[in-house]
Structures are given as structure tokens and as C-alpha cells.
Amino acid sequence: MRLPFFFVLLTVMIDAMGIGLVLPIMPDLIVEVQGGTLASAAIWGGVLSTSFAAMQFVFGPILGNLSDAYGRRIVLLVSLFVMALDYVVMAIAGSIWLLLAGRIVGGITAATHSTAAAFMADVSKPHEKAANFGLLGAAFGVGFVLGPVIGGLLSEYGTRAPFWAAAILSSLSFFIGVFVMPETVTDKTRRPFSLRRANPVNSLRAIAELPGIRPLLWVYFLYSVSIYVYPAIWAYFTTERFGWSAQMIGLSLGVYGIGMAAVQGGLIRPATRHLGERVTIIYGMAFEIVSFLLLSFLTNGLIALLLIPITALGAVVTPALQALMSRATPDSQQGELQGVLTSLHALSMVISPLLMTSMFAQFVKPGTALYLPGAPFLLAMVLMIVGFTMFLRSRPNKA
Structure with missing residues (x-):
């Protein structure tokens, strides 16, 4: 199973790289095809990002x-094939509407994280699930770090170069998958497709009806909204509070991404083996709560930089939560479960930036009654405490 594992991890990494690969060139590309100012480009950039996340929300359960x-x-092979074609289209797009269509299709094809996680659930023994879900998280973290770096380097060759690179990577992964990817769904675990169940809301209801799952879904959602405070406001927060340059901000995000990948790829296995999923989640959420509290009132940039590896320790929560829910879900619904989790994650990517940036703006605007750039971290801490309390009261069953 080593080659299939490699293929699935590569697919998840490419999905994550696709999110960040185009970020460095997107402002220049939008101005190039649309004209106008950087301010108008930022508005279109927000539309493109939101459409990408919205498609993941809708299509996560469908693909699952x-x-x-x-x-x-x-599902994985078709998604990779379409993804490669989509990048080619975006590489030659001459209008903003074609770019928008490309990001919509890209959001659909990137929703395969649910299918990749379902594959991991298929081939993992119960005690291995947290560790293998952690490998998926690590692959996503590596892709999230590499994407902007590679995109920035390739931007020297023009605004279209990152798209051509992404198309080549997707094509390479597709051809690897054709030869090494086995089918893990058997006649025993196969479940007929239902369009009604594939609706995100109906899928959520179906999974929430499983014993003990509903509170864990809430915990997963609140955790996702809280943790997304980092990409949502980090650049603004560190500029306002510490006066960091763009290079310093990029370095700090890279350190966080590497730390997250190390935790989910390495630490999660011994943590769950010695502590179990439940205690691992408790420790992880406790680390996040303390980190949010410290960042809320921190005024020293060096301490903030040193704190980043500690905040990354909380990354054990996601794979451990996935493992708990996977063990409480029948084999015939593993794809549906992972599709629901993909939708909840995508929904948090829509809600959290709006919530956190609004909170930040409120507490740093001229004439504000209370100047507190770290206010979004306080909000994230409150949401995390609510999720933490719900988790302590939950008692998931095993399927």
C-alpha cells in the first residue's frame, strides 16, 4: 500500500498547493485581464477566493x-484530470469571467480531500486512523507552505507560469494514480448514490444522526473557525502590532506551516498511541486556548515568532477528531462523513475571514474606544472554549 499512500498524499498536497500557488500572482493577473486599480483587483480576488471555498462546501459531500x-x-483520477485541464484554461484565460469559472471548477476538484480521507479510513485499522489522517494534514501543510513559495518564484516568468506548473503537477499525479491506485470500496461497503444525501445539508443531517457524532461535528466546526484566525488576520495583525515586513510575515507563516506538518505527520502517532485520541484532543485544544490568550495581548514580535512552534502543537486536534468520528461511522458512510467534514472546513474558510477581519478593523480604526489588534485572537479563544466544553461533554460510540 506504499505507492497508493504516496499517490493520495501527493494529491492532497497538490490540492493545497493549488490554493496558495496563485496567491502571489493574483493581484497582477487580475489587473492584467481586467484593468483597473489594485483596490478593484482586491475585490475580485475576494470573489475568486470565496467562490473556491463555496464550491468546496457544496461539492465535498457530493464527491464523498x-x-x-x-x-x-x-473520483480521485477524474478530479485530477479535470484539475489539470482547469489550470491550462486559467493559464490562457483572457477575461476575469474565465478566471472566475476556473476557480469555481478548481474548488470542485479540490474537494477531493474528502475522498482521500475516506481512502485512509478504508485502509487503516482503528488504532491507525489518527496517525494516517495526520499524514493527510501534514501533506496539506507542506502543500500550503510550498504553494506560495513556488508561485512567488515562478512569477518571475510571468503571471501564467504558476498555472502551467500546477497543470504539470496535476497531470503527473494523474498518471501515477492510473498505475498505482487500487479500489478500496468493496461490494460489502458500497452504498448506492443518492442525490438527496449528497446535498450538504442532508449529508450533515445523515451523519449527525449517528450516535455521538453531532457534538463532535460542532467541535470540528468551531475549531476550524477558530484556527482560521491565523491566515485571516496574521498579516494585518503583525504589520499593525510589530511592524513586520512582507518577508517577515511570509517567514512566520512558513514556520507555522512547517510546524503544523511536523506535528500532524510525526507527533500525532505517538500522541494517540500513548494518550488516545480523546486526551490528545484535550491537550491540543488547551494549547490553542493558551496560545490565543497570549497572542491577544502580546507586544513583542520576537516572542510571537518563538511562540509559533508552540501554537502548532494544537494541530493534533484535527486528525484525532477525524479518527474519533471515523471510528463511530459505518464503513459504508466513510466518504459521506469526510465529505461533511470538507464542507464544514470550507464553510469555516468563508465565515472566519469575514468575522476576524471585521473584529480586527473595529479595534484598530482611528478613534476606537479600545485599541487591541489582538482582539480576533480573543474571539477565537472564546469559540475554542465553547468547542472544548462541548467536547468534554461528548461521548461518541464506535460503529
């Missing part, structure tokens, strides 16, 4: 349900 019915292999 399709993989339960027709198999993980076909």
Missing part, C-alpha cells in the same frame, strides 16, 4: 457520496 458509491479511485 460518489466515492462511497463508485469508488475512491475513479
